[in-house]
Amino acid sequence: MRKLVFISALLLIVACQQESKMDPNINPFFQSWDTAYEVPPFMDIKDEHYMPAFKKGMEENLSDIDEIVNNSEAPTFSNTIEELERTGKLLGKVSRVFSNLASSNTNPQLQELQRELSPMLSAHYDKISLNEELFKRVEAIWQDKDAIELTSEQRKLLNDTRKQFVRSGALMNEKEKKQITEINSKISGLSTSFGQNLLAETNGFELILENSDLDGLSEGIIAAASEAASQKMEKAETKEEGEKYKDKFVFTPHRSSMYPFLTESTRRDLREQLYNSYVMRGDNNNETDNKEIAAQIAKLRAERAEIMGYKSHAHFVLDDNMLKTPEEVYDLLTKLWEPAVKRAKVEIADMQAVADAEGQVFEVAAWDWWHYSEKVRKEKYNLDESAIKPYLSLDNVLEGVFSTTNKLWGLSFTEIFDIDLYHPDARIWEVKDKDGSHLGIFIGDYFTRSNKRGGAWMSSFKGQSNLDGRERPIIVNVCNFPAPVGDKPALLSFDNVVTLFHEFGHAMHGTLTDVTYGSMAGTSGPRDFIELPSQLLEHWASEPEVLKSFATHYETGEAIPDDLIDKLLNASKFNQGFINTEYLAASLLDMDWHSISAEQAQQLDANKFESESLKKYGLLDEIAPRYRTTYFAHIFSGGYSSGYYSYVHAAVLDSDAFEAFKEAGDVFDAELSLKLRETIYSKGSTEDAMDLFVNFRGRKAIIEPLLKVRGLDGSK
Amino acid sequence: MRVHEIIIFCFLFCVSFNAFSHNPEDFVIAEIERGQMNFENEEIAAEYGAALKRQRARRLAAMPLYKKFYIFVKAGFEHIIPQGLDHILFVLGLFFSCITFRSLLWQVTAFTVAHSITLVLAAQGLVQLRGDIVEIIIALSIVWIAVENCLYKETSKWRYLVVFSFGLLHGLGFAALLTQYGLPKENFISLLLAFNIGVEFGQLAVLVIAFLLIKLVLRKNWYSNQIKIPASIIIALVGLFWFVERVFQF
Ligand SMILES: [Zn+2]
Numbered sequence: 012m013r014k015l016v017f018i019s020a021l022l023l024i025v026a027c028q029q030e031s032k033m034d035p036n037i038n039p040f041f042q043s044w045d046t047a048y049e050v051p052p053f054m055d056i057k058d059e060h061y062m063p064a065f066k067k068g069m070e071e072n073l074s075d076i077d078e079i080v081n082n083s084e085a086p087t088f089s090n091t092i093e094e095l096e097r098t099g100k101l102l103g104k105v106s107r108v109f110s111n112l113a114s115s116n117t118n119p120q121l122q123e124l125q126r127e128l129s130p131m132l133s134a135h136y137d138k139i140s141l142n143e144e145l146f147k148r149v150e151a152i153w154q155d156k157d158a159i160e161l162t163s164e165q166r167k168l169l170n171d172t173r174k175q176f177v178r179s180g181a182l183m184n185e186k187e188k189k190q191i192t193e194i195n196s197k198i199s200g201l202s203t204s205f206g207q208n209l210l211a212e213t214n215g216f217e218l219i220l221e222n223s224d225l226d227g228l229s230e231g232i233i234a235a236a237s238e239a240a241s242q243k244m245e246k247a248e249t250k251e252e253g254e255k256y257k258d259k260f261v262f263t264p265h266r267s268s269m270y271p272f273l274t275e276s277t278r279r280d281l282r283e284q285l286y287n288s289y290v291m292r293g294d295n296n297n298e299t300d301n302k303e304i305a306a307q308i309a310k311l312r313a314e315r316a317e318i319m320g321y322k323s324h325a326h327f328v329l330d331d332n333m334l335k336t337p338e339e340v341y342d343l344l345t346k347l348w349e350p351a352v353k354r355a356k357v358e359i360a361d362m363q364a365v366a367d368a369e370g371q372v373f374e375v376a377a378w379d380w381w382h383y384s385e386k387v388r389k390e391k392y393n394l395d396e397s398a399i400k401p402y403l404s405l406d407n408v409l410e411g412v413f414s415t416t417n418k419l420w421g422l423s424f425t426e427i428f429d430i431d432l433y434h435p436d437a438r439i440w441e442v443k444d445k446d447g448s449h450l451g452i453f454i455g456d457y458f459t460r461s462n463k464r465g466g467a468w469m470s471s472f473k474g475q476s477n478l479d480g481r482e483r484p485i486i487v488n489v490c491n492f493p494a495p496v497g498d499k500p501a502l503l504s505f506d507n508v509v510t511l512f513h514e515f516g517h518a519m520h521g522t523l524t525d526v527t528y529g530s531m532a533g534t535s536g537p538r539d540f541i542e543l544p545s546q547l548l549e550h551w552a553s554e555p556e557v558l559k560s561f562a563t564h565y566e567t568g569e570a571i572p573d574d575l576i577d578k579l580l581n582a583s584k585f586n587q588g589f590i591n592t593e594y595l596a597a598s599l600l601d602m603d604w605h606s607i608s609a610e611q612a613q614q615l616d617a618n619k620f621e622s623e624s625l626k627k628y629g630l631l632d633e634i635a636p637r638y639r640t641t642y643f644a645h646i647f648s649g650g651y652s653s654g655y656y657s658y659v660h661a662a663v664l665d666s667d668a669f670e671a672f673k674e675a676g677d678v679f680d681a682e683l684s685l686k687l688r689e690t691i692y693s694k695g696s697t698e699d700a701m702d703l704f705v706n707f708r709g710r711k712a713i714i715e716p717l718l719k720v721r722g723l724d725g726s727k
Numbered sequence: 728m729r730v731h732e733i734i735i736f737c738f739l740f741c742v743s744f745n746a747f748s749h750n751p752e753d754f755v756i757a758e759i760e761r762g763q764m765n766f767e768n769e770e771i772a773a774e775y776g777a778a779l780k781r782q783r784a785r786r787l788a789a790m791p792l793y794k795k796f797y798i799f800v801k802a803g804f805e806h807i808i809p810q811g812l813d814h815i816l817f818v819l820g821l822f823f824s825c826i827t828f829r830s831l832l833w834q835v836t837a838f839t840v841a842h843s844i845t846l847v848l849a850a851q852g853l854v855q856l857r858g859d860i861v862e863i864i865i866a867l868s869i870v871w872i873a874v875e876n877c878l879y880k881e882t883s884k885w886r887y888l889v890v891f892s893f894g895l896l897h898g899l900g901f902a903a904l905l906t907q908y909g910l911p912k913e914n915f916i917s918l919l920l921a922f923n924i925g926v927e928f929g930q931l932a933v934l935v936i937a938f939l940l941i942k943l944v945l946r947k948n949w950y951s952n953q954i955k956i957p958a959s960i961i962i963a964l965v966g967l968f969w970f971v972e973r974v975f976q977f
Contacts, residue, residue, distance in 0.1 A: 117764070118766060119766055122764070426785075426789065428785070428786045428789050428790075434775070434778060435775070435778040435779045435781065435782035436778040436781065436782070438785070458778070460771070460774045460778075461764075461765065461766065461767060461770050461771055461774065462764070462766065462771050464764070494774070494777065494778075495781070
C-alpha cells in the first residue's frame, strides 16, 4: 500500500507539473539566446517586451556609431566600414522578431506598436544617415580607395555604403540639405493623404442590389453579398441608415467583391456601374480626389532629383538598380508591349465571338472582360481546379520543393519537432548542405488565419554573415493557403503551389547565401533583381517531370495523369494578353510620371498627363492600366516609384535563366545547377546584379523565353 | 548593421513591415484592398486549437511507438487528474457507497469494463452520441450514485448494473476528449489501450488518495455515516449544479 501511495503521489506530481516559465520581468531581448539554433524564444517574448527593447536598441545603435566616430585613429576600412556592420545588434534582434510577428501573428497591441514605432525608427535612421562626422570617415576611406588593398566584396561594401550616404544627401550644402528635408516631409504628408483618400474612395462606393438584380450570380457570391449587407446594417450609425441594407445585397470596389461580380453577373448595366466605381477612385472631383496630390508628388520628386544632380526622379531611383537608366527600362517595356497588346486583341476577338454567338449586339467593353473571358476560359482551357487539388497536398508539395533543391544543390531537410514557434501551424526544418554540414533553418507557416496578414512573403529571424565566425540564417516563408478541414490533408490549388515554390526560391536565396558581411547577404540586392531567385524556382513547379514526382493523389497514391498536366500548363497561358497589357500600361505610366524634369513637372493636370501617356503607347479601350494614377498607391503612397517594372524585369531574367537548363536538356543539369548556386544564389549583393546574371548566362538577358512562357510569341 | 540595410529596412518597415512580398499588391495596398484586419478572439482561438491539434498529430507521427504510448498513458491519466473532475466525483461516489473493499473493487471494475467498451466503439466511430447530451447524463449519473448512497445502507444487487451502464456513458465522454486530442490512424489500437491504461491509473490514484486521506488523516473507516452522508450530499449537489448548468447550455 505504501508503494501505491508513493506511485500515485509521484504521478500526481508529474501530472500537475507546470512547465517552468521564465521570470516575466526579464526581457528576453536583453538576454543571449541559448536556444537550439538561436531560434527566438517565442514562448518568453511578450508584447510588452518590444518597446523597451526597441528603445534600448536604438540607444545602443547610436552609441555604437558614436564610438566609431570618436575613434581617434585615422579612418580605415576595418575601423569604420567593418565596424558599422557590427552596430545595432540589439535593434536588429528585436526588429526581426517584431516585424515578422506583427505580420504573421499579430494583434491590436502589435498593430498599435507598429504605428507608434514607424516614425520613431525613421527618425532614428535619419540620425545615422545624416551623421556628418560618420560620413566624413566613410568619404576619407572612399577617396583613398585605389590606394588600399580590398577584396572585391569589401570594395562593393565601401561603394554601397558611401552611395547610401550620398543618396541621403551627404554631399549637399546646408541650403540644399534643408530643401531636401522640406521636400521629403511634404512628400511624406502627401503620400499619407493619397493613401487615406484612396481608402475612403474604395470604401465610399457600394452597389446595393435587390433580389431581382442577382442574375447569373452563384450561391456563394450571393451569400457573401448578403452577409456584407447585414454587416453594413449592423455597423450603421442610425437605424434609418441601416434600414437601406435590409434584405439587400452589397458589392463594393474591393477586388474580392468586384471580380466575382464582374465574372458572373449577366447584368451588363450593373457590371459597368461597379467597374466604373473602381476605375474612378480618386478621380471624382470631391474632397478625396487624388489628381492634384499625385501631380504634386511627381513635381516634388522631380525637384528633389534636380537638387541631387539627377535628370529626373527615375534617374535617381534607377541609379541603384540593375537596369541603370530610364532608357533601359523603356526599352524593355516597349519591347514587351507590342506582343502583349497583339495577344490582347486576339483575346478580345475570342470574347466578341462568344458574345456574338449569344446574340448580343454590343461590342465587348472593359467591364465585360471578366464575364466573357471566363466563358472563353471554360470553352478553351476547361480546367477543373477541384480535379487537381487531390494531387497537391501540402506535404506532397513540400516534398516536391525539397527534392527539387536536393536534385539541384544536394540540400536535405529534417523537420524538428521539439522547438516551439510563435504558432502551432508554423513548422521548422534544419537545412543541411550536400556534405551534411548545417546550412540554415527554414520555417514554413503556410495556413491562413485571421491574425495573419494576407499574401505571401519571405523574411528572416536571423541573418547570415561570416564576419565574426560562421553565422547561418533562419529563414521563414509565410503563406495564406486554406487550412485543412477535419482529418483531410491540406490540399492546394496549382496557384498555391507556384506561390510556395516562389517563396521557397526567396528562402533559398536567403539560405544558400555565403558572404562575409551580413548587410550584403541573401535578398539584399536591388528590387529589379531580387525576384529572380524566387520566380526562377517557379519554373520547376510546372516542369512535368517534377510535377509527376510529387503530385500524387492523397488517397490512391497515383501520379497526376498526363492530360491533367497538359491542361494545367495550357491554362497558364489564359488571359496573358490582358494581364501583361494592364501591367505594362501601369509600369509605363509609372515611368512617365517619374522621368519628367522639374521644369516639365510644373502645373501638370493628372488626367491629361495620364491619357496622353496611354494614348502615346496605344492602350486598348477595353483595358485600363492595372492602376490608374489616382489609385496607384504603389508609386504615390508606397515605395515602388519607377520600380513597378521590376516584376516583369525579373520575369525576363528568370525565363531566360531557366532556358539555359532547357538548352542543356536536363532541368537538373549538374554543372548548371552548381553554376547557378555559385553565381547567383550564394552571392547576395556582393557584386553588381547585372554582373551576377551575366556570370551565370554568359550574356545579358533576352525577352524571347518570357514571351514563349506567357504565350505572347504568337505561337498560338 | 550597415546604413544600406538600415535604409532599406526602414523603408520596408514603414511600407510593409515585411521583407519580400510575392506580389506587389499584397502589402502596399493590402489595407486598401482588403480592409483593416478584424480580430475576432473566438475565431483566433478556434484556429489556434485546430492548429494545435495538427501540430500534435505531426509530432506524434514522428515519434517512436514507446514514446507515443507513454504520451497516451499520460493523456489518459490527465483526463482524470486534474481535468476530469466529474469522473473523479463519480468514482468517489462509488467509493463512499461500499462497505467492503471487495464491493468497491467490483463496482470499479464494472465501471472500467463498461467505459472501455464504449471508448473503443466510439473511437472507431461505431457509436456516436452528441457530446452535450453525454455531459448532461454524466452529471445526472453523479447525482444518482450520491443520492443512492444517502438512501440505501447496503449496496443493492442491481447497483452493478447501474454502474455498468453509467460506465458505458462515461466511456463516450472519454472518447469525446480523445477525439479532441487526436488519435493517429497508425497504432490506433495500442494508443487507445495506452489511453485507457492512463484512465485506470487516474481512477486508481483517486481511490488510493481518498482511502489514505480518510484512513490515515481522519482515522475513520470510509464507510461511516459521518463521512458517507455529508460527502455524498456534497457530491450530489455538485452533480446537480453541473446538470442544471449543462441543461441550460444545451
Ligand atoms: Zn517574391
